[in-house]
Amino acid sequence: MSSVVELRDVTKVYRLGSVEVRALRGVRLQIEPGEFVAIMGPSGSGKSTLLNIVGCLDRPTDGAYLLEGQDTRYLSDDALSEVRNRKVGFVFQTFNLLPRLTALQNVELPLLYAGVPRAERRRRAAELLARVGLADRLYHRPRELSGGQQQRVAVARALANHPAIVLADEPTGNLDSRSGEEVLALFQELNQAGVTIALVTHDREVAEHARRIVTLRDGRVVRDEPVGSPRDAREVLRQMPGEPEGP
Amino acid sequence: MGLLEALRVALEALRANPLRSVLTTLGVVIGVAAVITLVSVGQAARSRVVGEFASLGPDLLWVLPGKAEEGQQFATQEGRFTLTFSDAQAIQREARAVAAVAPWLQTSIEVTGGGRREVTTVIGTTPSYLQVRALRLQLGRFLSEADEEQRKRVVVLGPTLARRLFRAPELALGRRVVINGRAFEVVGAVHPQGQVLGVDLDDRAYIPFSTAQLLFSVNYASFLFVKAQDTASVLRAQREVERVLRREHGEEDFTVLTQSQFLGALDAILRVLTVALSSIAAVSLVVGGIGIMNIMLVSVTERTREIGIRKAVGAKRWDILAQFLVEAVVISLVGGVLGMGLGLVASWAIAARLLDQSPTAAAALPVVVLAFSFSVLVGVAFGVYPAWRAARLDPIEALRYE
Numbered sequence: 001m002s003s004v005v006e007l008r009d010v011t012k013v014y015r016l017g018s019v020e021v022r023a024l025r026g027v028r029l030q031i032e033p034g035e036f037v038a039i040m041g042p043s044g045s046g047k048s049t050l051l052n053i054v055g056c057l058d059r060p061t062d063g064a065y066l067l068e069g070q071d072t073r074y075l076s077d078d079a080l081s082e083v084r085n086r087k088v089g090f091v092f093q094t095f096n097l098l099p100r101l102t103a104l105q106n107v108e109l110p111l112l113y114a115g116v117p118r119a120e121r122r123r124r125a126a127e128l129l130a131r132v133g134l135a136d137r138l139y140h141r142p143r144e145l146s147g148g149q150q151q152r153v154a155v156a157r158a159l160a161n162h163p164a165i166v167l168a169d170e171p172t173g174n175l176d177s178r179s180g181e182e183v184l185a186l187f188q189e190l191n192q193a194g195v196t197i198a199l200v201t202h203d204r205e206v207a208e209h210a211r212r213i214v215t216l217r218d219g220r221v222v223r224d225e226p227v228g229s230p231r232d233a234r235e236v237l238r239q240m241p242g243e244p245e246g247p
Numbered sequence: 248m249g250l251l252e253a254l255r256v257a258l259e260a261l262r263a264n265p266l267r268s269v270l271t272t273l274g275v276v277i278g279v280a281a282v283i284t285l286v287s288v289g290q291a292a293r294s295r296v297v298g299e300f301a302s303l304g305p306d307l308l309w310v311l312p313g314k315a316e317e318g319q320q321f322a323t324q325e326g327r328f329t330l331t332f333s334d335a336q337a338i339q340r341e342a343r344a345v346a347a348v349a350p351w352l353q354t355s356i357e358v359t360g361g362g363r364r365e366v367t368t369v370i371g372t373t374p375s376y377l378q379v380r381a382l383r384l385q386l387g388r389f390l391s392e393a394d395e396e397q398r399k400r401v402v403v404l405g406p407t408l409a410r411r412l413f414r415a416p417e418l419a420l421g422r423r424v425v426i427n428g429r430a431f432e433v434v435g436a437v438h439p440q441g442q443v444l445g446v447d448l449d450d451r452a453y454i455p456f457s458t459a460q461l462l463f464s465v466n467y468a469s470f471l472f473v474k475a476q477d478t479a480s481v482l483r484a485q486r487e488v489e490r491v492l493r494r495e496h497g498e499e500d501f502t503v504l505t506q507s508q509f510l511g512a513l514d515a516i517l518r519v520l521t522v523a524l525s526s527i528a529a530v531s532l533v534v535g536g537i538g539i540m541n542i543m544l545v546s547v548t549e550r551t552r553e554i555g556i557r558k559a560v561g562a563k564r565w566d567i568l569a570q571f572l573v574e575a576v577v578i579s580l581v582g583g584v585l586g587m588g589l590g591l592v593a594s595w596a597i598a599a600r601l602l603d604q605s606p607t608a609a610a611a612l613p614v615v616v617l618a619f620s621f622s623v624l625v626g627v628a629f630g631v632y633p634a635w636r637a638a639r640l641d642p643i644e645a646l647r648y649e
Contacts, residue, residue: 057559057642078563085561096556096646100263112252113561157560 002069004164004196005031005054010063012049012219023049025219026063031165031198036191036230038207039200041216047200048169050216054198055090055167056083068164085113089158093170095150097142103129103153104138110160128156132186148179155186159195166190168199172206178240184209185233209233250569257574260546268578271542275582275625276589278532279618283590284597285528286614289521291598297514299441300506304381305478306346307506308485310334310471310492315502328467329500332456335373335471337495342473342487344480349376350468352459358452360412360424360433367408368451369426371459379472387420387435394455401458402431405449406439424452427462473503481505529621535582536625543575543633554637555645568638575630576623583622587615 012024023046031037041047052058053065056072057080065072067087075083089110090096097106107125116124129138132152142150151171158166168187172180188209191197199210207213208231215223261268312329335350352371357364376382377389385406394401402424406416413419416436424431431454440448460466475484488503504512547554554567 052643055559057646078565081558081561081563084559090559092646096552096559098553098556100259109557110560113557113563113566161561 003030003066004033004035004068005029005198006064006066006069007054007060008064008066010050010053010060010065012046012053012058013061023219024053024060027216027219027221029214029221029224031196033164033196034191034194035212036187036197036210037199037212037214038210039198039214039216040202040204040207042202044218045216046219047202047216049219051167051169051198051200054165055088056080081113085110086161087164089160089163089166091151091154091158091166091168091171093173095142095147095154095174097150097153097157099142102139102141103134103145103156106142106153107156107160110157114161124160125156128159129153131159132156146179147175148182151175151179151183152186155183155190159190165196165198168197170201171199172201172203178237180206181233181237181240185237188230188233205231250573253566253569253573254577256570257577260550260570260574261577264546267542271538272578272582272585274535274538275532275579275622276535276586278528278535278625279583279586279622280590280593281528281531282525282621283587283614283618284593286521286525286618287590287594288597289517289524290614291594293514293517293521296517297510300510300513303506304474305506306475306481307379308473308475308481308488309504309509310338310473310488311502311504312467312470312500313502314499328465329496330468330471331466332460332468334492334495335468337491338471338473338488339375341491342484344476344484344487345473346476347375347378347474349373349379349472350456351376351470351472352456352463352465352467353469354459354463356427358408358412358424358426360422361414361419363412365408365411369459370451370453371456371462372453373456376453376472379474382440383438385416385436385438387433389435389437390453390455395457398457398461399455400429400431401434401455402426403435403437403453404433405447405451405453406436407447407449408452409433409436411450426452426454429462532621532625536579536629539575539578539626540629540633542578543571543630544636546574547571547633547637550637551640551645551648554640555642555648558640558642559646564638567640568634571634571637572627572630575634576626579622579626579630583619586622587618590618591615 007027007029010024010027011022014021014023027046027050039047039050049058053060056067059073059075059080067083070083072080072083098109101109104122104125107128108121111121111124126135126138129135132155134149134152134156137145137149142153145153171183175183184206187197187199197210199206201207208227210227211230212226213223214221310330330350332350335348338345339348349372354369355366356369357366358369372390373395374390374392377384387403389403390401393399404412404416404419404424409416409419412424413422419433419436422433424433437453442448454462456468473484473488475481482505485503485505492501493499557567
């Protein structure tokens with residue numbers, strides 16, 4: 001079986017006016033099915049650029065990126081949309097839910113663009129929301145939900161089309177520590193169930209929930225190491241003071 | 248994403264901004280209503296006027312002063328005074344395909360009678376006018392040959408004028424009417440003829456042609472009415488009239504039109520008028536379209552982040568394009584339907600009031616179809632650019648947008 005993600009000497013050069021920004025300078029990276037990888041690095045290290053390329057929001061300037069063995073470099077915009085739809089699930093720092101839609105409709109969105117019939121969409125979205133513990137919040141709109149709940153809706157949305165990889169960009173950045181920990185617990189749970197996850201963060205403690213940490217600096221991978229004993233989010237939650245959130 | 252889904256998304260977006268959606272729709276409503284009203288009223292007026300003239304009979308000819316230019320039916324204003332009473336006599340005498348000739352001299356003037364003053368149309372003509380126009384007498388008599396020869400001051404009233412001055416045609420008979428300082432005796436009243444474009448054909452006074460020339464100090468006729476022997480001899484009558492007048496005048500300073508030529512010319516003029524009016528109305532529809540485009544551009548900017556999210560989870564360019572295009576078309580379509588209703592009601596009201604016509608005659612199906620498809624076209628035309636802008640947004644940029 002091929003790697004989920006394979007980057008071969010990927011470079012990315014932006015032009016900002018007359019200035020050339022070399023965001024990635026030859027990144028080699030492989031992520032295998034079932035991995036939980038944290039990508040770390042200070043701001044400006046190229047984390048976001050890397051995530052955009054892995055998520056098929058962007059194409060490399062040079063080098064090759066293979067997603068489940070498929071080279072994405074020469075895909076059209078629409079083909080990239082299709083790849084994102086089928087193979088990538090995004091979880092953003094700011095949740096990025098559509099405010100006018102209910103939780104159910106938000107989770108249905110990737111299924112809508114995949115052409116899944118309405119009734120089937122409903123059923124699968126409700127199932128996914130139940131899986132992230134929001135079975136009783138199907139018809140709430142994002143502003144009626146707490147930050148942690150919103151992020152769990154986003155996770156459900158990311159899982160909608162059974163993606164090859166879930167990409168999380170600072171998913172705990174806008175959450176209090178308990179809610180953040182709960183989202184990380186959810187990631188660990190999903191990973192144990194076989195979901196491949198790549199998580200971008202600048203926070204060492206968050207990164208240590210993963211089983212492998214890749215560190216970027218100035219557009220290059222400077223360290224790539226397994227985590228001996230990942231932090232167990234459930235355990236961290238148990239040691240936290242106060243009542244756990246939610247039902 | 249199917250069109251049904253796009254429609255659902257579009258309706259959702261329109262519901263999110265009700266006031267904005269209603270105001271944008273209003274622009275289209277006004278545009279479509281204006282087009283429908285003007286076109287259908289124009290058409291109704293045209294058919295009414297043309298029908299009115301057609302009802303005079305296919306055996307009628309008009310002799311107009313001045314020679315029409317090549318390719319035109321009507322002469323320019325020069326040569327307005329080239330027709331005379333003796334022309335009418337010559338035609339009557341010599342043109343054998345002609346049944347009757349009536350000269351016509353028309354003035355708008357104030358008349359008094361029965362203690363009242365009214366501005367009306369005074370027409371100088373001969374007894375044969377009755378036959379030429381197939382006019383029926385309601386009571387009394389029409390102008391006679393003796394009136395004409397002796398330049399008698401007698402007058403035949405249209406029913407409206409008779410009613411205005413004397414309350415009823417029956418009460419007018421034998422009374423006096425003063426026209427231009429001279430007293431005339433009322434000898435008869437004609438049957439009602441109705442209205443054309445708000446002009447009351449019964450608000451008229453007929454006096455002998457010779458008396459009219461004397462009264463207004465002129466020696467010409469505005470034009471001549473000629474009636475052919477029958478429908479088959481119309482063209483022969485036209486040739487004969489032309490031959491007689493050419494000989495009488497020594498030059499061709501007149502124009503003879505048959506009923507169908509006259510109707511064709513009239514119809515052409517009215518059609519140009521209708522098209523011109525509805526083009527002006529169409530401008531308002533374009534303005535409505537610009538309103539749609541404006542609001543759609545605002546909407547695209549406001550929803551940049553939404554577009555980014557949708558693209559990130561797999562929306563293709565077509566999906567985004569369809570979403571915004573359908574939104575624009577929904578606005579214009581709803582506006583089109585409402586505008587159509589408003590336009591039909593308005594044109595019915597106008598047709599019923601101004602043209603004295605039954606409402607259904609004004610409802611022209613082609614116009615409705617045209618305005619409807621035009622409004623959809625406006626939605627597409629003015630929605631495409633904002634939708635295209637939305638569709639080609641870079642998802643990374645769009646997600647970063649605050």
